[in-house]
Amino acid sequence: MKKILVTGGLGYIGSHTVVELQNAGFEVVIIDNLSNSSLDVLGGITNITSQPPTFERLDLRNKSKVTEFFKLHKNIEGVIHFAASKAVGESVKNPLLYYENNINTLVYLLQECKAHKINNFIFSSSCTVYGEPDSLPITETAPVKKAMSPYGNTKQINEEILIDTCASSQLQSIALRYFNPIGAHETAEIGELPIGVPQNLVPFITQSAAGIREQLSVFGNDYNTPDGSCIRDYIHVVDLAKAHVVALQRLLEQKNKSSFEVFNIGTGQGNSVFEVIKAFENVTGKKLNYNVVERRSGDVTAVYADTTKANEELGWKAEKTIQQALASAWKWEQKIRNKA
Ligand code: NAD
Ligand code: UD1
Numbered sequence: 001m002k003k004i005l006v007t008g009g010l011g012y013i014g015s016h017t018v019v020e021l022q023n024a025g026f027e028v029v030i031i032d033n034l035s036n037s038s039l040d041v042l043g044g045i046t047n048i049t050s051q052p053p054t055f056e057r058l059d060l061r062n063k064s065k066v067t068e069f070f071k072l073h074k075n076i077e078g079v080i081h082f083a084a085s086k087a088v089g090e091s092v093k094n095p096l097l098y099y100e101n102n103i104n105t106l107v108y109l110l111q112e113c114k115a116h117k118i119n120n121f122i123f124s125s126s127c128t129v130y131g132e133p134d135s136l137p138i139t140e141t142a143p144v145k146k147a148m149s150p151y152g153n154t155k156q157i158n159e160e161i162l163i164d165t166c167a168s169s170q171l172q173s174i175a176l177r178y179f180n181p182i183g184a185h186e187t188a189e190i191g192e193l194p195i196g197v198p199q200n201l202v203p204f205i206t207q208s209a210a211g212i213r214e215q216l217s218v219f220g221n222d223y224n225t226p227d228g229s230c231i232r233d234y235i236h237v238v239d240l241a242k243a244h245v246v247a248l249q250r251l252l253e254q255k256n257k258s259s260f261e262v263f264n265i266g267t268g269q270g271n272s273v274f275e276v277i278k279a280f281e282n283v284t285g286k287k288l289n290y291n292v293v294e295r296r297s298g299d300v301t302a303v304y305a306d307t308t309k310a311n312e313e314l315g316w317k318a319e320k321t322i323q324q325a326l327a328s329a330w331k332w333e334q335k336i337r338n339k340a
Helices: 012-023 040-049 063-072 088-093 095-115 150-168 201-209 237-252 273-284 308-314 322-339
Strands: 003-007 027-032 054-057 076-081 120-126 172-178 180-182 216-219 234-236 260-265 290-293
Touching: 003 012, 012 027, 012 040, 012 076, 012 237, 063 095, 076 095, 076 237, 088 095, 088 150, 095 120, 095 150, 120 150, 120 237, 150 172, 150 260, 172 237, 180 201, 180 237, 180 322, 201 216, 201 273, 201 322, 216 273, 234 237, 234 322, 237 260, 237 308, 260 308, 273 322
Parallel strands: 003 027, 003 076, 027 054, 076 120, 120 172, 172 260, 180 234, 216 290
Antiparallel strands: none
16 A cells, blocks of 8 residues: 555545545545644544544644654655645735745655655645636646735745756656635535635535525626626536546656646636526525625636646546535535534
8 A cells, every 4th residue: 555645634625635545545644733624524534434544733834843754654655735824815914824834834845755755746736826817728838927816826836846846856746736626525524614704605605505604795797707707617626636646646657747747627617606606506406695796806707727638648537517516515514514
């Protein structure tokens, strides 16, 4: 069994990826500081796979602890690095927190990878690196635009750190540029756990349907799109998780074509905010209370992926529909409300 380190493995995307890694026969060691997750997630993962992953509660900003961790955990063959702060608004208010948590942590990890000859590294990037695209769907060759937030900037800097490290060492890395992950595991054992008022569309929708939020605000209906609302590429988190497994296998089997590669991970299909609302209502039979408000600053009009590269090179394709994703998000919301 190959041993893989998953940082941020108790978070939203990390936990789903741990499940898929275990299903594919990998041994998983998780690092998480629980800053945006809970220990319950470990139980959720174990309920699905019947294999408790090894867990180390550790803050990756603590360099000496990170060094200790790698001395203790031998024979790690690959790293999937999810741990980061991800709230765009918060990053505008507190950029140094983002530069510390999203950049220092990557540097410390890469130093340990070098010291321990761990050469396979998967990184969580984002479609946010493309900014407002010049043409759609977006391919990986589209230019990286000036970041619209410190959070977005950290993803661009992270990719550059990886490019330079791959060029100067044995490191092989794949950056996956996620589009909009939504949904939860079909068992409702794990899902997204937003702290406070959700900033993202789907958790706000499910909390509105559950009666926790009075009204959903649609941020603008005057965009240059068919129904005036913004368009995004919503991908089921389980499909996204599986992309990490195939990307890791590509590195382990040395099938990568260069030492640093990027792949768009989306469905290739764009949906507007109104379409997501309608799809949620159709799938769940719940009526959503919403109104249209001003545009949210920093939102791009439309963004969706050209997934040809991931389809052809990784042999990966999103399989689940937006209806399945919304149904699973609703099932998860109901589960956590019943538990609360
Ligand atoms: P998440 O917040 O649910 O998961 C991140 C996990 O990392 C959390 O469990 C948190 O406790 C942990 N963590 C944060 N800082 C840490 C530190 N210093 N040391 C140890 N653990 C730490 O986020 P997510 O949605 O699962 O996102 C995972 C990754 O994917 C992030 O890098 C994020 O920027 C990126 N990403 C997310 C999205 C999205 O829509 N969710 C989109 C694009 C990219
Ligand atoms: C946001 C981040 C992006 C990050 C991604 C995943 C911004 C500007 N971008 O993307 O960097 O990678 O989350 O974490 O914050 N919407 C509403 N009402 C709501 C919430 C959202 O109408 O209450 C709309 C938004 O205007 C957008 C769409 O829904 O058009 C999706 O929004 P969201 O889920 O926040 O994701 P992004 O903005 O695409």
